[in-house]
Amino acid sequence: MIVGPASAQKPFWTRRRITDLSCGSILALLALLGLFPYLIALLVSFKDDAEYAQSAWLPTLPFHFENWTSAWNQINLYWVNSLIVAGVVTLALLALSSVAGFVFARYAFPGNGLLFFLIIIMIAVPSVINLVPLFLLVKNLHLIDTLWALIVPYTVGGLYPSVYLLRNSIRAINDEMFEAARVDGASGPQMYWFIVLPLSLPIMGTVIMTQLTGVWNEYIWAFLVINDSSKRTIGTGLQFFTNEQTTSFGPLFAGYLLASVPLLIAFTFLSRYFVAGIQAGTGK
Amino acid sequence: MSLFSTDIRAGKGGRPPSAQVTYQRRLPFLVRLLRAWPFYLALAPTLVLVGVFTYYTTAQGIQMSFYSSNNESVNFFVGLDNYRTLLSDTIFWNGFKNLLKYLAYGLTVGWFFPFVAAELLISLSSLRWQLIFRTALLLPMAFPVAVVGFTWQALYNADPSNQGVFNVILGDIGLGGLEHNWLGDPKTALYCLMFMGFPYIAGLVFLLLLGGLQNIPQEILEAAAIDGCGRLRRIAAIDLPLLGDQFRLLFMLTLIGFPTGGAITLLLVTNGGPAFATMVPIVWLIQSGITAGNFGYAAAMGNCLFLIAVLCSLLFLGAQQLRSRLSLALPELPEGEGR
Numbered sequence: 001m002i003v004g005p006a007s008a009q010k011p012f013w014t015r016r017r018i019t020d021l022s023c024g025s026i027l028a029l030l031a032l033l034g035l036f037p038y039l040i041a042l043l044v045s046f047k048d049d050a051e052y053a054q055s056a057w058l059p060t061l062p063f064h065f066e067n068w069t070s071a072w073n074q075i076n077l078y079w080v081n082s083l084i085v086a087g088v089v090t091l092a093l094l095a096l097s098s099v100a101g102f103v104f105a106r107y108a109f110p111g112n113g114l115l116f117f118l119i120i121i122m123i124a125v126p127s128v129i130n131l132v133p134l135f136l137l138v139k140n141l142h143l144i145d146t147l148w149a150l151i152v153p154y155t156v157g158g159l160y161p162s163v164y165l166l167r168n169s170i171r172a173i174n175d176e177m178f179e180a181a182r183v184d185g186a187s188g189p190q191m192y193w194f195i196v197l198p199l200s201l202p203i204m205g206t207v208i209m210t211q212l213t214g215v216w217n218e219y220i221w222a223f224l225v226i227n228d229s230s231k232r233t234i235g236t237g238l239q240f241f242t243n244e245q246t247t248s249f250g251p252l253f254a255g256y257l258l259a260s261v262p263l264l265i266a267f268t269f270l271s272r273y274f275v276a277g278i279q280a281g282t283g284k
Numbered sequence: 285m286s287l288f289s290t291d292i293r294a295g296k297g298g299r300p301p302s303a304q305v306t307y308q309r310r311l312p313f314l315v316r317l318l319r320a321w322p323f324y325l326a327l328a329p330t331l332v333l334v335g336v337f338t339y340y341t342t343a344q345g346i347q348m349s350f351y352s353s354n355n356e357s358v359n360f361f362v363g364l365d366n367y368r369t370l371l372s373d374t375i376f377w378n379g380f381k382n383l384l385k386y387l388a389y390g391l392t393v394g395w396f397f398p399f400v401a402a403e404l405l406i407s408l409s410s411l412r413w414q415l416i417f418r419t420a421l422l423l424p425m426a427f428p429v430a431v432v433g434f435t436w437q438a439l440y441n442a443d444p445s446n447q448g449v450f451n452v453i454l455g456d457i458g459l460g461g462l463e464h465n466w467l468g469d470p471k472t473a474l475y476c477l478m479f480m481g482f483p484y485i486a487g488l489v490f491l492l493l494l495g496g497l498q499n500i501p502q503e504i505l506e507a508a509a510i511d512g513c514g515r516l517r518r519i520a521a522i523d524l525p526l527l528g529d530q531f532r533l534l535f536m537l538t539l540i541g542f543p544t545g546g547a548i549t550l551l552l553v554t555n556g557g558p559a560f561a562t563m564v565p566i567v568w569l570i571q572s573g574i575t576a577g578n579f580g581y582a583a584a585m586g587n588c589l590f591l592i593a594v595l596c597s598l599l600f601l602g603a604q605q606l607r608s609r610l611s612l613a614l615p616e617l618p619e620g621e622g623r
Binding site: 100220249 | 313316317320322323324326327329330331333334336337338339340341342344345348397400401404405407408409410413417419420421422423424425426427428429430431432434435436437438439443446447449452453456482483485486487488491492540541543544547550551566569570573574579582583586587589590593594597
């Protein structure tokens with residue numbers, strides 16, 4: 001990895017430069033291929049029908065920003081619903097899993113190992129076995145077509161990896177910290193509030209990102225339990241939006257891109273947690 | 285309060301267990317159980333949620349699969365009838381043919397491009413450019429699944445008055461003869477679904493393989509370079525063997541997810557494709573089971589898919605065991621890397 005200063009005698013086409021340029025150009029091509037659908041979507045989102053007919057994949061003037069405003073008017077509801085669901089699920093998960101993680105990690109009591117095992121074994125159990133009975137339970141609780149039908153099952157599904165992550169990270173906290181707090185007469189809840197919570201912030205970032213991407217990506221369950229158009233989240237909402245927008249591509253693509261904005265923001269500014277969240281979600 | 289503060293688990297990190305803990309262990313089980321009530325109280329919300337929405341429902345699902353129900357209020361015990369019907373449900377089992385195609389494609393093409401991209405990325409000499417390309421390659425990951433599906437659907441669109449971009453481009457470059465109703469033709473629909481997301485770099489496979497490659501110790505690579513080991517030789521002799529753990533983990537995850545895969549078809553061609561060409565078991569479960577109200581039958585399908593997933597992972601674990609036994613039987617080869 002040591003790169004010397006380029007001296008005058010050195011030829012321009014060093015071996016390293018050739019490697020860099022060839023690898024870099026292939027990588028650029030691969031990145032372009034991966035982003036191709038979204039670049040096309042971005043281009044087309046500014047076109048009206050006449051401009052699309054004129055050229056589907058080259059930019060044309062004038063830009064039609066009204067595609068974006070009309071799309072926003074149709075999908076902002078799904079955005080808000082998804083944010084509500086993701087917010088409630090995340091808060092519930094952080095509260096439940098940090099308390100459970102603390103108790104599992106720091107205290108000895110009968111059943112500690114067994115209860116923890118019963119929770120984390122579910123990471124490896126395919127959730128399909130639960131699909132039908134869970135649907136019936138939610139239906140019998142009269143939660144169909146309410147956001148609770150999404151919030152409760154998402155929270156339960158998120159508990160398995162979150163409890164596992166929180167418990168392991170709390171276990172890794174230095175014993176001396178708790179020892180010192182105990183000597184100073186701190187109670188369990190105090191240790192939870194002043195030691196566990198502040199030190200668990202990074203792992204909580206991972207949990208938050210996992211839930212945000214999870215709620216934005218989940219489709220099958222939302223498809224089953226939400227029919228009311230005012231309760232749709234991003235996945236099922238876009239399905240409805242697509243069926244409505246059959247005639248022109250401009251607003252359609254603008255809507256798709258708008259639906260992606262929260263995840264794109266998270267990816268840009270919280271890339272570390274985003275990637276950690278993807279990897280933490282490998283269990284499911 | 286005193287319970288919270290005295291029960292701190294001791295003995296972690298090599299410290300000898302404190303006297304208090306030893307004393308606690310001698311208490312009778314029932315006393316320990318009663319004295320631990322604050323912990324059970326703290327765990328109660330989590331345990332109740334998991335108990336009701338996972339364990340109770342799973343038990344219900346197993347029970348339900350032995351009942352017939354046209355809607356949830358009419359239930360008859362039918363024994364194994366649901367499973368018997370399932371065995372002769374050709375649509376369900378034909379769905380596995382599609383899944384196997386997905387699997388074969390995913391394990392070859394779906395792993396090839398991420399591996400190539402990871403190798404190319406670590407070959408760059410500038411860390412800054414590595415980071416830039418890594419971000420660009422991972423960016424498609426930030427689009428929601430529904431957006432990915434619907435964007436590709438719009439690109440494939442073949443409505444004559446509203447041609448999708450793929451057909452327009454084919455026409456523009458003089459290949460109008462290749463224009464096609466991509467998702468509408470049973471012959472091409474499945475392959476078009478597979479092609480979605482090409483080149484499949486933005487995802488877990490790339491992340492894990494890249495992490496693995498970046499963790500290969502520099503000394504090994506330098507020693508190999510001194511021995512005159514070229515780029516391709518290095519991939520075959522060093523990189524691939526050292527990525528064993530990553531490949532095993534990915535394979536395991538693929539197998540667990542295999543029986544419930546292909547759900548994206550639900551999004552795009554809601555009836556499992558033209559003429560069932562893209563039907564997969566999970567979509568059939570939802571259509572013929574849940575949407576149609578045959579909950580007992582749907583539960584049987586779910587249990588069957590679950591069993592297949594468990595069998596797949598057991599098979600994999602068994603193969604792992606066999607492999608480690610065999611490698612124990614073989615003499616250890618001397619390692620040339622000096623590590």
